[in-house]
Amino acid sequence: MTSQTKESKSPKGTVQVKSSNERLQLVFRVCGKRYYLSTGFIDSVANRKVAMAKAQLIELDILSGNFDPTLAKYKPEALLAKVTPPITPVVEEVAPSLVDLWESYTEFRRPGLSPSTLAKDYKKVARCINVHLPVNTLDKAVVIRNWLNANRSPDASKRMLTQLSACCDWAVKSELIKENPFENMASDIKLPKGSREDNDINPFSxxxxxxxxxxxxxxxxxxxxxxxxxxxxxxxxxxxxxxxxxxxxxxxxxxxxxxxxxxxxxxxxxxxxxxxxxxxxxxxxxxxxxxxxxxxxxxxxxxxxxxxxxxxxxxxxxxxxxxxxxxxxxxxxxxxxxxxxxxxxxxxxxxxxxxxxxxxxxxxxxxxxxxxxxxxxxxxxxxxxxxxxx
Missing domain, CATH: 1.10.443.10 (Intergrase catalytic core)
Known part of the structure; x- marks a missing residue:
């Protein structure tokens, strides 16, 4: 088990160690449900080793059928004797980032999507979230909208916000988040006439x-x-x-x-x-x-x-x-x-x-x-x- 970067995708059953808001977080999926467990530790070499050890324990429990869905067994109090974090750890369910949500949404939609839609549209959204957006947390939806409006065409911005809103609608229905922060944002963007690529008709003689x-x-x-x-x-x-x-x-x-x-x-x-x-x-x-x-x-x-x-x-x-x-x-x-x-x-x-x-x-x-x-x-x-x- 190794830590994951933004671009990587872990196999099913793997517990990822991620850095969220400069704190280490364990992310994994069991029986179709996605879990986010905050360790409360800052992202340091020593703390990452402890987090990885905890991740290995969770992986073993998943494989052996001893997984504790309440997460009580994995909360970091037992780790405090080994590593003392600079601040008192707080155990909480951390809201998933757009990176996590889009990955889960894509997997949910994958069986019904054509290969070209996955490769072009969904991959393009994933790249924008992972590489281009200045932030990718749900509480920064307005910042994301403003960045898209300033750095993308109206058509591209509208399509991106539509996709993000659809993803978050699914996440609400899946009980991963409580509300959709991108709701109705796409409808506020008015496209100029003739802006779509479908109108690019310039035939030869x-x-x-x-x-x-x-x-x-x-x-x-x-x-x-x-x-x-x-x-x-x-x-x-x-x-x-x-x-x-x-x-x-x-x-x-x-x-x-x-x-x-x-x-x-x-x-x-x-x-x-x-x-x-x-x-x-x-x-x-x-x-x-x-x-x-x-x-x-x-x-x-x-x-x-x-x-x-x-x-x-x-x-x-x-x-x-x-x-x-x-x-x-x-x-x-x-x-x-x-x-x-x-x-x-x-x-x-x-x-x-x-x-x-x-x-x-x-x-x-x-x-x-x-x-x-x-x-x-x-x-x-x-x-x-x-x-x-x-």
Whole structure:
């Protein structure tokens, strides 16, 4: 048993020795309930050794079934004969910190969360609590709110406070704390219109699209990814959906594609998960150009589970790495084309489809969005507004 830092996570059944308000504290979980026991000792080398000895005793009792849930057996009076702390120790149940609460909340929510949500959203909150916030105790909720407002965008600040409030609501229901200090804080933040990343629609023109595809085809280093880039442009699917395609999802007559899974970032790396961002699955009709592309890249002897677009190593393509390296490098070589993220391939397909007369509902069905989203974010940008002579 060793003391834990903020970033570490102890195995179940381990008693952690932590420093809270410059006093040593024992933190552990038994039968799903989390315990916090203050030793009353200041954080010194000698006192930490005694606290660690007490932690080992608790661990042994847990393993042997002799754990005392009242904690009376473990309160520090028996330690006073061995170590005299500089002040009289006070035995009390110490309120958990945000670090502890978020860790427990994450474990509670983990079974129902997708790998990408855990890796992106929940890990981001944990890092903010552990690394960035100036304080992480519940009695400093106002300080935390003010710091977020001063150091984060309104959208990021609102999302962070929403997450902290949800965590504390759960903690109240779990009888870990008495009240939620972050309640209603997020609702006080008003977001300016157009601030969300969903509105970042800046499509390429047809000429730019074709030049980018040709740029990959002519690139000595990134030619391998040319079919993948062309596929994104002519289907409008999300990159995560294209990466997850296997040949079982392409009909044998090359008439339809079945999107039903996506490759996402998890805590352990890239993983393939069933279902899509906004739906379980969707079918995409294959036109002549797309059929020719797929036929040209299908390897002989491909089985149903063979990836349609594997990485050079045969694993899932890491689109974040591709966006940073290959995508950026190819566009930089093309004069007159402004850099835009890889995801703009999707925006380009949707915008060009609308400009070429496709019905909004049909476009929404092809790309897995609702007609409302297409109307709100694309329809107004897909046509030129002409002011008549009055």
């Amino acid at each position: 047809i000429e730019e699209r074709d030049r980018i595809i040709a740029g990959f085809q002519n690139s000595a280093r990134y030619k391998y990814y040319a079919p993948f880039i062309e596929f994104l442009f002519i289907t409008g699917c999300r990159p995560s959906e294209a990466v997850a395609l296997q040949w079982k999802h392409i009909s044998n007559d090359f008439r339809t594609i079945r999107f039903e899974q996506a490759v996402v970032v998890s805590e352990s790396g890239l993983v393939c998960k069933k279902g899509l961002k906004t739906q379980k699955k969707r079918t995409f009709p294959i036109n002549e150009r797309l059929a020719a592309l797929l036929k040209s890249i299908k390897p002989s002897g491909a089985c149903s589970d063979t990836k349609v677009f594997p990485s050079r190593e045969g694993t899932w393509i890491d689109t974040r790495n591709l966006n940073t390296r290959g995508w950026t490098a190819v566009i930089e070589e093309l004069d007159g084309i402004e850099y835009k993220k890889l995801y703009q391939t999707r925006h380009t397909f949707i915008t060009l489809a609308l400009r070429n007369g496709m019905d909004v509902k049909d476009v929404a069905k092809l790309v897995g969005n609702s007609p409302e989203i297409i109307y709100r974010h694309y329809a107004g940008q897909s046509r030129e507004i002409i002011v008549p002579n009055f």
